Amino acid sequence: xxxxxxxxxxxxxxxxxxxxxxxxxxxxxxxxxxxxxxxxxxxxxxxxxxxxxxxxxxxxxxxxxxxxxxxxxxxxxxxxxxxxxxxxxxxxxxxxxxxxxxxxxxxxxxxxxxxxxxxxxxxxxxxxxxxxxxxxxxxxxxxxxxxxxxxxxxxxxxxxxxxxxxxxxxxxxxxxxxxxxxxxxxxxxxxxxxxxxxxxxxxxxxxxxxxxxxxxxxxxxxxxxxxxxxxxxxxxxxxxxxxxx
Amino acid sequence: xxxxxxxxxxxxxxxxxxxxxxxxxxxxxxxxxxxxxxxxxxxxxxxxxxxxxxxxxxxxxxxxxxxxxxxxxxxxxxxxxxxxxxxxxxxxxxxxxxxxxxxxxxxxxxxxxxxxxxxxxxxxxxxxxxxxxxxxxxxxxxxxxxxxxxxxxxxxxxxxxxxxxxxxxxxxxxxxxxxxxxxxxxxxxxxxxxxxxxxxxxxxxxxxxxxxxxxxxxxxxxxxxxxxxxxxxxxxxxxxxxxxxxxxxxxxxxxxxxxxxx
Numbered sequence: 001x002x003x004x005x006x007x008x009x010x011x012x013x014x015x016x017x018x019x020x021x022x023x024x025x026x027x028x029x030x031x032x033x034x035x036x037x038x039x040x041x042x043x044x045x046x047x048x049x050x051x052x053x054x055x056x057x058x059x060x061x062x063x064x065x066x067x068x069x070x071x072x073x074x075x076x077x078x079x080x081x082x083x084x085x086x087x088x089x090x091x092x093x094x095x096x097x098x099x100x101x102x103x104x105x106x107x108x109x110x111x112x113x114x115x116x117x118x119x120x121x122x123x124x125x126x127x128x129x130x131x132x133x134x135x136x137x138x139x140x141x142x143x144x145x146x147x148x149x150x151x152x153x154x155x156x157x158x159x160x161x162x163x164x165x166x167x168x169x170x171x172x173x174x175x176x177x178x179x180x181x182x183x184x185x186x187x188x189x190x191x192x193x194x195x196x197x198x199x200x201x202x203x204x205x206x207x208x209x210x211x212x213x214x215x216x217x218x219x220x221x222x223x224x225x226x227x228x229x230x231x232x233x234x235x236x237x238x239x240x241x242x243x244x245x
Numbered sequence: 246x247x248x249x250x251x252x253x254x255x256x257x258x259x260x261x262x263x264x265x266x267x268x269x270x271x272x273x274x275x276x277x278x279x280x281x282x283x284x285x286x287x288x289x290x291x292x293x294x295x296x297x298x299x300x301x302x303x304x305x306x307x308x309x310x311x312x313x314x315x316x317x318x319x320x321x322x323x324x325x326x327x328x329x330x331x332x333x334x335x336x337x338x339x340x341x342x343x344x345x346x347x348x349x350x351x352x353x354x355x356x357x358x359x360x361x362x363x364x365x366x367x368x369x370x371x372x373x374x375x376x377x378x379x380x381x382x383x384x385x386x387x388x389x390x391x392x393x394x395x396x397x398x399x400x401x402x403x404x405x406x407x408x409x410x411x412x413x414x415x416x417x418x419x420x421x422x423x424x425x426x427x428x429x430x431x432x433x434x435x436x437x438x439x440x441x442x443x444x445x446x447x448x449x450x451x452x453x454x455x456x457x458x459x460x461x462x463x464x465x466x467x468x469x470x471x472x473x474x475x476x477x478x479x480x481x482x483x484x485x486x487x488x489x490x491x492x493x494x495x496x497x498x499x500x501x502x503x504x505x506x507x
Contacts, residue, residue, distance in 0.1 A: 025348070034363040117294055203446065238356060243446075244446060
Protein backbone atom coordinates (compact mmCIF):
# COMPACT_ATOMS: atom_id res chain seq x y z
CA UNK A 1 0.00 0.00 0.00
CA UNK A 2 2.70 2.42 1.08
CA UNK A 3 4.67 1.43 -1.95
CA UNK A 4 1.76 2.13 -4.25
CA UNK A 5 1.23 5.55 -2.66
CA UNK A 6 4.91 6.29 -2.99
CA UNK A 7 5.10 5.25 -6.63
CA UNK A 8 1.95 7.17 -7.47
CA UNK A 9 3.25 10.31 -5.79
CA UNK A 10 6.64 9.93 -7.49
CA UNK A 11 4.95 9.59 -10.88
CA UNK A 12 2.72 12.59 -10.31
CA UNK A 13 5.69 14.61 -9.03
CA UNK A 14 7.56 13.90 -12.27
CA UNK A 15 4.54 14.70 -14.43
CA UNK A 16 4.02 17.91 -12.47
CA UNK A 17 7.53 19.22 -13.10
CA UNK A 18 6.54 21.19 -16.18
CA UNK A 19 3.49 23.04 -14.80
CA UNK A 20 5.18 23.73 -11.44
CA UNK A 21 8.25 25.00 -13.25
CA UNK A 22 6.11 27.29 -15.37
CA UNK A 23 4.46 28.81 -12.32
CA UNK A 24 7.80 29.40 -10.58
CA UNK A 25 9.24 30.65 -13.85
CA UNK A 26 6.93 33.67 -13.73
CA UNK A 27 8.10 34.82 -10.29
CA UNK A 28 10.47 37.79 -10.47
CA UNK A 29 12.36 36.64 -7.37
CA UNK A 30 12.89 33.17 -8.80
CA UNK A 31 14.09 34.70 -12.05
CA UNK A 32 16.63 36.85 -10.22
CA UNK A 33 17.98 33.86 -8.33
CA UNK A 34 18.25 31.79 -11.52
CA UNK A 35 20.01 34.67 -13.30
CA UNK A 36 22.76 34.67 -10.66
CA UNK A 37 24.31 31.66 -12.40
CA UNK A 38 25.27 33.87 -15.33
CA UNK A 39 27.62 35.99 -13.21
CA UNK A 40 29.17 32.84 -11.79
CA UNK A 41 29.70 31.38 -15.25
CA UNK A 42 31.25 34.62 -16.49
CA UNK A 43 33.55 34.73 -13.47
CA UNK A 44 34.65 31.10 -13.64
CA UNK A 45 34.77 30.53 -17.39
CA UNK A 46 35.12 34.06 -18.73
CA UNK A 47 36.80 34.63 -22.06
CA UNK A 48 40.07 32.78 -21.83
CA UNK A 49 41.89 30.51 -24.18
CA UNK A 50 41.43 30.18 -27.90
CA UNK A 51 38.66 28.46 -29.80
CA UNK A 52 39.90 25.37 -31.60
CA UNK A 53 40.94 25.98 -35.20
CA UNK A 54 40.15 23.28 -37.75
CA UNK A 55 41.54 22.08 -41.08
CA UNK A 56 40.18 23.02 -44.50
CA UNK A 57 38.55 19.63 -44.95
CA UNK A 58 36.43 20.13 -41.82
CA UNK A 59 34.64 23.14 -43.32
CA UNK A 60 30.90 23.03 -44.04
CA UNK A 61 30.79 24.20 -47.65
CA UNK A 62 27.08 24.98 -47.30
CA UNK A 63 27.25 26.96 -44.09
CA UNK A 64 23.87 26.93 -42.35
CA UNK A 65 21.92 30.20 -42.68
CA UNK A 66 20.30 31.21 -39.42
CA UNK A 67 19.07 34.28 -37.57
CA UNK A 68 16.85 37.01 -38.92
CA UNK A 69 15.92 37.19 -42.59
CA UNK A 70 18.41 38.89 -44.88
CA UNK A 71 17.59 42.63 -44.90
CA UNK A 72 15.15 43.38 -47.70
CA UNK A 73 14.89 47.17 -47.39
CA UNK A 74 15.76 49.43 -50.29
CA UNK A 75 19.00 50.75 -48.80
CA UNK A 76 20.40 47.23 -48.28
CA UNK A 77 19.27 46.22 -51.78
CA UNK A 78 21.17 49.19 -53.13
CA UNK A 79 24.29 48.20 -51.19
CA UNK A 80 24.11 44.72 -52.70
CA UNK A 81 23.44 46.06 -56.20
CA UNK A 82 26.45 48.35 -56.01
CA UNK A 83 28.81 45.72 -54.64
CA UNK A 84 28.77 47.43 -51.20
CA UNK A 85 30.66 50.43 -52.62
CA UNK A 86 28.52 52.90 -50.58
CA UNK A 87 28.91 50.81 -47.40
CA UNK A 88 30.64 52.42 -44.44
CA UNK A 89 31.48 50.69 -41.17
CA UNK A 90 30.96 53.52 -38.72
CA UNK A 91 33.01 53.34 -35.52
CA UNK A 92 32.02 56.01 -33.01
CA UNK A 93 31.04 56.65 -29.42
CA UNK A 94 33.77 56.59 -26.78
CA UNK A 95 36.62 56.56 -29.27
CA UNK A 96 39.42 59.08 -29.86
CA UNK A 97 39.01 59.26 -33.64
CA UNK A 98 35.54 58.32 -34.96
CA UNK A 99 35.85 56.73 -38.37
CA UNK A 100 33.85 55.32 -41.25
CA UNK A 101 35.65 52.48 -43.03
CA UNK A 102 34.86 51.53 -46.59
CA UNK A 103 34.90 47.86 -47.48
CA UNK A 104 38.04 48.45 -49.53
CA UNK A 105 39.76 50.02 -46.52
CA UNK A 106 38.87 47.03 -44.37
CA UNK A 107 40.14 44.69 -47.09
CA UNK A 108 43.50 46.50 -47.15
CA UNK A 109 44.04 46.04 -43.41
CA UNK A 110 45.91 42.91 -42.20
CA UNK A 111 43.61 39.91 -42.71
CA UNK A 112 43.15 36.99 -40.33
CA UNK A 113 41.75 33.63 -41.39
CA UNK A 114 40.21 31.28 -38.87
CA UNK A 115 38.49 27.94 -39.40
CA UNK A 116 36.29 27.80 -36.33
CA UNK A 117 33.11 26.18 -35.13
CA UNK A 118 29.96 28.20 -34.78
CA UNK A 119 28.02 26.92 -31.75
CA UNK A 120 24.38 27.91 -31.85
CA UNK A 121 22.46 28.36 -28.59
CA UNK A 122 19.85 26.02 -30.10
CA UNK A 123 22.37 23.22 -29.93
CA UNK A 124 23.66 22.71 -33.46
CA UNK A 125 27.11 23.63 -34.75
CA UNK A 126 28.82 24.21 -38.08
CA UNK A 127 32.39 24.92 -39.15
CA UNK A 128 33.28 27.82 -41.41
CA UNK A 129 36.43 29.42 -42.79
CA UNK A 130 36.27 33.08 -41.93
CA UNK A 131 38.61 35.84 -43.10
CA UNK A 132 38.63 39.48 -42.20
CA UNK A 133 39.97 42.13 -39.88
CA UNK A 134 40.64 41.62 -36.22
CA UNK A 135 38.20 43.69 -34.21
CA UNK A 136 41.10 44.85 -32.04
CA UNK A 137 42.87 46.26 -35.12
CA UNK A 138 39.84 48.41 -35.95
CA UNK A 139 39.54 49.55 -32.34
CA UNK A 140 43.27 50.34 -32.22
CA UNK A 141 42.84 52.45 -35.35
CA UNK A 142 40.17 54.62 -33.72
CA UNK A 143 41.56 54.51 -30.20
CA UNK A 144 39.39 53.82 -27.17
CA UNK A 145 38.62 56.44 -24.56
CA UNK A 146 39.20 55.62 -20.92
CA UNK A 147 35.47 55.76 -20.13
CA UNK A 148 34.73 52.97 -22.63
CA UNK A 149 33.50 49.64 -21.26
CA UNK A 150 31.58 47.97 -24.06
CA UNK A 151 31.65 47.61 -27.83
CA UNK A 152 28.14 47.57 -29.26
CA UNK A 153 27.41 46.24 -32.74
CA UNK A 154 24.49 47.84 -34.57
CA UNK A 155 23.15 45.74 -37.41
CA UNK A 156 21.02 46.15 -40.51
CA UNK A 157 18.69 43.18 -39.92
CA UNK A 158 15.49 43.32 -37.92
CA UNK A 159 13.06 40.89 -36.32
CA UNK A 160 10.20 41.70 -38.69
CA UNK A 161 8.73 44.13 -36.18
CA UNK A 162 11.27 46.86 -36.74
CA UNK A 163 13.62 45.95 -33.87
CA UNK A 164 17.15 46.06 -35.22
CA UNK A 165 19.61 43.37 -34.21
CA UNK A 166 22.43 44.41 -31.95
CA UNK A 167 25.03 42.76 -29.75
CA UNK A 168 27.78 43.78 -27.37
CA UNK A 169 31.12 42.63 -26.03
CA UNK A 170 33.17 43.99 -23.16
CA UNK A 171 36.62 45.36 -24.00
CA UNK A 172 38.35 42.16 -22.92
CA UNK A 173 36.18 40.09 -25.26
CA UNK A 174 36.51 42.65 -28.06
CA UNK A 175 40.31 42.45 -27.85
CA UNK A 176 40.32 38.64 -27.95
CA UNK A 177 42.67 37.58 -30.77
CA UNK A 178 39.89 35.59 -32.49
CA UNK A 179 37.21 38.32 -32.33
CA UNK A 180 36.96 38.97 -36.05
CA UNK A 181 35.10 41.30 -38.37
CA UNK A 182 34.64 38.72 -41.09
CA UNK A 183 34.51 39.85 -44.71
CA UNK A 184 34.79 36.41 -46.28
CA UNK A 185 33.33 32.95 -45.69
CA UNK A 186 34.77 29.79 -47.21
CA UNK A 187 37.16 31.63 -49.57
CA UNK A 188 34.47 33.90 -51.06
CA UNK A 189 33.21 37.35 -50.11
CA UNK A 190 30.39 37.09 -47.55
CA UNK A 191 27.08 36.71 -49.37
CA UNK A 192 23.97 38.61 -48.24
CA UNK A 193 22.48 35.59 -46.43
CA UNK A 194 25.62 35.19 -44.31
CA UNK A 195 25.77 38.82 -43.21
CA UNK A 196 27.45 40.73 -46.05
CA UNK A 197 29.47 42.80 -46.16
CA UNK A 198 30.72 42.55 -42.54
CA UNK A 199 29.75 40.21 -39.76
CA UNK A 200 31.23 39.59 -36.36
CA UNK A 201 32.78 36.26 -35.38
CA UNK A 202 33.20 35.45 -31.68
CA UNK A 203 34.06 31.75 -31.70
CA UNK A 204 34.50 31.52 -27.92
CA UNK A 205 30.83 32.30 -27.34
CA UNK A 206 27.46 31.11 -28.64
CA UNK A 207 26.40 32.09 -32.15
CA UNK A 208 24.05 34.91 -31.22
CA UNK A 209 27.12 37.00 -30.28
CA UNK A 210 28.36 36.73 -33.87
CA UNK A 211 26.16 39.51 -35.24
CA UNK A 212 25.57 39.65 -38.99
CA UNK A 213 25.19 42.71 -41.26
CA UNK A 214 27.17 45.01 -38.93
CA UNK A 215 26.69 48.67 -39.88
CA UNK A 216 28.08 50.49 -36.90
CA UNK A 217 30.34 49.81 -33.97
CA UNK A 218 29.45 52.00 -31.03
CA UNK A 219 31.93 52.08 -28.17
CA UNK A 220 30.07 52.91 -24.97
CA UNK A 221 30.39 53.14 -21.21
CA UNK A 222 27.17 51.18 -20.77
CA UNK A 223 24.47 49.52 -22.87
CA UNK A 224 21.70 50.17 -20.36
CA UNK A 225 20.04 52.82 -22.53
CA UNK A 226 20.24 50.86 -25.78
CA UNK A 227 17.02 49.09 -26.88
CA UNK A 228 15.91 46.77 -24.04
CA UNK A 229 19.04 47.58 -22.07
CA UNK A 230 20.40 44.05 -21.75
CA UNK A 231 23.21 44.38 -24.29
CA UNK A 232 21.76 42.52 -27.25
CA UNK A 233 18.61 41.60 -29.15
CA UNK A 234 18.44 38.08 -27.69
CA UNK A 235 19.61 39.30 -24.29
CA UNK A 236 16.55 41.57 -24.32
CA UNK A 237 14.48 38.39 -24.84
CA UNK A 238 15.98 36.73 -21.74
CA UNK A 239 19.13 35.07 -23.06
CA UNK A 240 22.39 35.50 -21.13
CA UNK A 241 24.68 38.38 -22.01
CA UNK A 242 27.59 36.07 -21.17
CA UNK A 243 27.29 33.46 -23.91
CA UNK A 244 30.32 31.27 -23.16
CA UNK A 245 28.17 28.36 -21.96
CA UNK B 246 31.09 -3.41 10.79
CA UNK B 247 28.91 -5.78 12.73
CA UNK B 248 25.78 -4.46 14.36
CA UNK B 249 23.33 -6.13 16.67
CA UNK B 250 19.96 -6.87 15.05
CA UNK B 251 17.16 -4.33 15.28
CA UNK B 252 19.36 -1.55 16.49
CA UNK B 253 19.11 1.94 15.14
CA UNK B 254 22.38 3.13 13.65
CA UNK B 255 23.10 6.69 12.63
CA UNK B 256 24.02 6.08 9.04
CA UNK B 257 23.61 9.27 7.03
CA UNK B 258 25.33 12.51 8.04
CA UNK B 259 23.40 15.75 7.71
CA UNK B 260 25.39 16.78 4.65
CA UNK B 261 24.56 13.50 2.93
CA UNK B 262 20.85 13.79 3.71
CA UNK B 263 20.67 17.45 2.69
CA UNK B 264 22.58 16.75 -0.54
CA UNK B 265 20.34 13.80 -1.31
CA UNK B 266 17.13 15.84 -1.22
CA UNK B 267 18.71 18.82 -2.94
CA UNK B 268 19.73 16.43 -5.72
CA UNK B 269 16.19 15.09 -6.01
CA UNK B 270 14.98 18.61 -6.74
CA UNK B 271 18.01 19.60 -8.84
CA UNK B 272 17.92 16.49 -11.04
CA UNK B 273 14.19 16.89 -11.66
CA UNK B 274 14.78 20.51 -12.76
CA UNK B 275 17.88 19.60 -14.77
CA UNK B 276 16.04 16.88 -16.68
CA UNK B 277 13.01 19.05 -17.40
CA UNK B 278 15.04 22.08 -18.45
CA UNK B 279 17.48 19.84 -20.34
CA UNK B 280 14.62 18.45 -22.42
CA UNK B 281 13.52 22.04 -23.06
CA UNK B 282 17.03 22.80 -24.37
CA UNK B 283 17.07 19.58 -26.39
CA UNK B 284 13.77 20.56 -28.02
CA UNK B 285 15.45 23.60 -29.63
CA UNK B 286 17.50 21.22 -31.78
CA UNK B 287 16.10 17.70 -31.37
CA UNK B 288 18.96 15.84 -33.05
CA UNK B 289 21.99 14.09 -31.62
CA UNK B 290 25.04 13.52 -33.83
CA UNK B 291 28.09 11.38 -33.10
CA UNK B 292 30.43 14.09 -34.41
CA UNK B 293 32.04 17.40 -33.51
CA UNK B 294 29.80 19.64 -35.65
CA UNK B 295 26.24 18.86 -36.72
CA UNK B 296 26.29 16.12 -39.33
CA UNK B 297 23.13 14.38 -40.59
CA UNK B 298 25.28 11.50 -41.83
CA UNK B 299 26.24 10.69 -38.24
CA UNK B 300 22.82 11.24 -36.68
CA UNK B 301 22.06 8.89 -33.82
CA UNK B 302 18.75 10.34 -32.69
CA UNK B 303 16.30 12.63 -34.46
CA UNK B 304 12.87 13.55 -33.17
CA UNK B 305 10.72 15.38 -35.64
CA UNK B 306 7.41 15.95 -37.29
CA UNK B 307 7.37 15.12 -41.01
CA UNK B 308 3.85 16.54 -41.32
CA UNK B 309 0.99 17.98 -39.30
CA UNK B 310 -0.31 15.52 -36.75
CA UNK B 311 2.61 13.09 -37.03
CA UNK B 312 5.57 12.73 -34.69
CA UNK B 313 8.50 10.45 -35.45
CA UNK B 314 11.59 9.31 -33.62
CA UNK B 315 14.56 8.03 -35.60
CA UNK B 316 17.18 6.02 -33.71
CA UNK B 317 20.23 4.77 -35.60
CA UNK B 318 18.38 5.27 -38.89
CA UNK B 319 15.22 3.36 -37.84
CA UNK B 320 12.11 5.52 -37.72
CA UNK B 321 9.23 4.94 -35.31
CA UNK B 322 5.93 6.77 -35.24
CA UNK B 323 5.68 8.41 -31.82
CA UNK B 324 2.78 10.81 -32.34
CA UNK B 325 1.57 12.25 -29.05
CA UNK B 326 4.69 11.17 -27.16
CA UNK B 327 7.61 12.53 -29.19
CA UNK B 328 7.75 14.82 -32.22
CA UNK B 329 4.10 15.88 -32.30
CA UNK B 330 3.12 16.68 -28.74
CA UNK B 331 1.12 19.00 -26.53
CA UNK B 332 2.45 22.57 -26.38
CA UNK B 333 1.33 23.32 -22.83
CA UNK B 334 -1.25 25.79 -24.08
CA UNK B 335 -4.05 23.43 -24.95
CA UNK B 336 -3.09 22.25 -28.39
CA UNK B 337 -0.61 19.95 -30.09
CA UNK B 338 2.21 20.88 -32.39
CA UNK B 339 5.64 19.96 -33.70
CA UNK B 340 7.64 19.61 -30.50
CA UNK B 341 10.11 16.86 -29.59
CA UNK B 342 9.34 16.36 -25.90
CA UNK B 343 5.85 17.29 -24.69
CA UNK B 344 5.30 20.47 -22.70
CA UNK B 345 4.30 18.41 -19.63
CA UNK B 346 7.89 17.26 -19.06
CA UNK B 347 9.81 20.42 -19.99
CA UNK B 348 10.72 23.41 -17.83
CA UNK B 349 9.19 25.89 -18.25
CA UNK B 350 6.12 24.07 -19.53
CA UNK B 351 6.02 25.80 -22.92
CA UNK B 352 8.65 26.55 -25.53
CA UNK B 353 11.18 28.94 -23.99
CA UNK B 354 14.82 28.13 -24.60
CA UNK B 355 16.09 31.25 -22.80
CA UNK B 356 14.35 30.41 -19.53
CA UNK B 357 15.08 26.71 -19.88
CA UNK B 358 18.77 27.60 -20.03
CA UNK B 359 18.47 29.81 -16.93
CA UNK B 360 16.94 26.94 -14.93
CA UNK B 361 19.45 24.45 -16.28
CA UNK B 362 22.58 26.49 -15.66
CA UNK B 363 21.48 27.53 -12.15
CA UNK B 364 20.61 24.01 -11.01
CA UNK B 365 23.77 22.68 -12.64
CA UNK B 366 25.64 24.81 -10.12
CA UNK B 367 23.43 23.62 -7.26
CA UNK B 368 23.91 19.97 -8.13
CA UNK B 369 27.61 20.37 -8.92
CA UNK B 370 28.54 22.27 -5.75
CA UNK B 371 26.52 19.83 -3.68
CA UNK B 372 28.24 16.87 -5.30
CA UNK B 373 31.70 18.34 -4.75
CA UNK B 374 30.96 19.18 -1.10
CA UNK B 375 29.63 15.70 -0.45
CA UNK B 376 32.55 14.04 -2.26
CA UNK B 377 35.20 16.00 -0.35
CA UNK B 378 33.46 15.45 2.97
CA UNK B 379 33.01 11.72 2.34
CA UNK B 380 36.63 11.36 1.27
CA UNK B 381 37.96 13.30 4.28
CA UNK B 382 35.79 11.40 6.76
CA UNK B 383 36.71 8.10 5.14
CA UNK B 384 33.11 7.08 4.55
CA UNK B 385 33.70 7.11 0.79
CA UNK B 386 35.77 3.94 1.17
CA UNK B 387 32.80 2.11 2.70
CA UNK B 388 30.55 3.16 -0.19
CA UNK B 389 32.64 2.25 -3.20
CA UNK B 390 31.62 -0.98 -4.88
CA UNK B 391 34.65 -3.26 -5.00
CA UNK B 392 35.10 -6.26 -7.30
CA UNK B 393 34.66 -8.47 -4.23
CA UNK B 394 31.16 -7.03 -3.72
CA UNK B 395 29.90 -7.98 -7.17
CA UNK B 396 29.08 -11.64 -6.39
CA UNK B 397 27.03 -10.45 -3.39
CA UNK B 398 24.71 -8.24 -5.44
CA UNK B 399 22.17 -10.87 -6.39
CA UNK B 400 22.14 -12.62 -2.96
CA UNK B 401 21.36 -9.23 -1.42
CA UNK B 402 18.46 -8.58 -3.82
CA UNK B 403 17.27 -12.17 -3.27
CA UNK B 404 17.23 -11.51 0.47
CA UNK B 405 15.03 -8.44 -0.04
CA UNK B 406 12.73 -10.40 -2.33
CA UNK B 407 12.47 -12.97 0.48
CA UNK B 408 14.08 -15.65 -1.69
CA UNK B 409 16.85 -16.01 0.86
CA UNK B 410 16.83 -15.97 4.65
CA UNK B 411 20.06 -14.17 5.45
CA UNK B 412 21.71 -11.23 3.71
CA UNK B 413 25.26 -11.89 2.54
CA UNK B 414 27.85 -10.57 5.03
CA UNK B 415 28.62 -6.92 4.36
CA UNK B 416 29.85 -3.72 5.98
CA UNK B 417 27.79 -0.69 6.97
CA UNK B 418 26.43 -0.46 3.41
CA UNK B 419 25.15 -3.53 1.65
CA UNK B 420 26.38 -4.40 -1.86
CA UNK B 421 23.26 -2.99 -3.57
CA UNK B 422 23.66 0.32 -1.78
CA UNK B 423 27.33 0.40 -2.73
CA UNK B 424 26.38 -0.22 -6.36
CA UNK B 425 23.88 2.62 -6.23
CA UNK B 426 26.28 5.10 -4.61
CA UNK B 427 29.17 4.19 -6.88
CA UNK B 428 27.19 4.38 -10.11
CA UNK B 429 25.48 7.67 -9.37
CA UNK B 430 28.20 9.56 -7.48
CA UNK B 431 31.33 8.34 -9.20
CA UNK B 432 30.16 7.47 -12.72
CA UNK B 433 26.92 9.09 -13.86
CA UNK B 434 27.32 12.43 -12.04
CA UNK B 435 30.85 13.12 -13.35
CA UNK B 436 29.81 12.01 -16.86
CA UNK B 437 26.87 14.41 -16.91
CA UNK B 438 28.89 17.32 -15.49
CA UNK B 439 31.89 16.86 -17.79
CA UNK B 440 29.85 16.35 -20.97
CA UNK B 441 27.74 19.40 -20.13
CA UNK B 442 30.89 21.48 -19.74
CA UNK B 443 32.43 20.01 -22.89
CA UNK B 444 29.63 21.24 -25.16
CA UNK B 445 30.08 24.89 -24.14
CA UNK B 446 32.20 27.08 -26.43
CA UNK B 447 33.81 28.95 -23.50
CA UNK B 448 34.93 25.69 -21.88
CA UNK B 449 36.02 24.28 -25.23
CA UNK B 450 38.36 27.28 -25.60
CA UNK B 451 39.85 26.72 -22.12
CA UNK B 452 39.89 22.93 -22.02
CA UNK B 453 39.73 21.72 -25.60
CA UNK B 454 41.07 18.21 -24.74
CA UNK B 455 37.90 17.68 -22.69
CA UNK B 456 35.66 18.37 -25.71
CA UNK B 457 37.91 16.28 -27.94
CA UNK B 458 37.82 13.41 -25.43
CA UNK B 459 34.06 13.14 -25.87
CA UNK B 460 34.31 13.31 -29.66
CA UNK B 461 33.53 17.01 -30.11
CA UNK B 462 30.65 19.33 -29.28
CA UNK B 463 27.74 17.42 -30.81
CA UNK B 464 29.11 14.12 -29.52
CA UNK B 465 29.37 15.65 -26.03
CA UNK B 466 25.72 16.66 -26.40
CA UNK B 467 24.93 13.03 -27.25
CA UNK B 468 26.86 11.77 -24.19
CA UNK B 469 25.13 14.39 -22.05
CA UNK B 470 21.75 13.09 -23.23
CA UNK B 471 22.88 9.50 -22.64
CA UNK B 472 23.93 10.52 -19.12
CA UNK B 473 20.41 11.84 -18.58
CA UNK B 474 18.98 8.48 -19.66
CA UNK B 475 21.33 6.71 -17.23
CA UNK B 476 20.16 9.10 -14.54
CA UNK B 477 16.53 8.19 -15.23
CA UNK B 478 17.52 4.51 -15.24
CA UNK B 479 19.17 5.05 -11.88
CA UNK B 480 15.98 6.68 -10.53
CA UNK B 481 13.90 3.74 -11.66
CA UNK B 482 16.16 1.15 -10.02
CA UNK B 483 16.76 3.30 -6.95
CA UNK B 484 13.05 3.90 -6.25
CA UNK B 485 12.35 0.20 -6.88
CA UNK B 486 15.03 -0.72 -4.37
CA UNK B 487 13.81 1.76 -1.78
CA UNK B 488 10.28 0.50 -2.25
CA UNK B 489 11.27 -3.16 -1.90
CA UNK B 490 13.96 -2.89 0.75
CA UNK B 491 12.06 -1.54 3.71
CA UNK B 492 10.52 1.65 2.42
CA UNK B 493 9.87 3.18 5.86
CA UNK B 494 13.30 2.35 7.20
CA UNK B 495 14.97 3.75 4.09
CA UNK B 496 12.97 6.96 4.06
CA UNK B 497 13.53 7.54 7.78
CA UNK B 498 17.25 7.02 7.42
CA UNK B 499 17.51 9.51 4.58
CA UNK B 500 15.45 12.08 6.51
CA UNK B 501 16.65 11.64 10.13
CA UNK B 502 19.85 9.68 9.52
CA UNK B 503 18.74 6.71 11.66
CA UNK B 504 18.58 3.32 10.00
CA UNK B 505 17.35 0.12 11.61
CA UNK B 506 20.02 -2.48 10.93
CA UNK B 507 18.82 -5.99 10.20
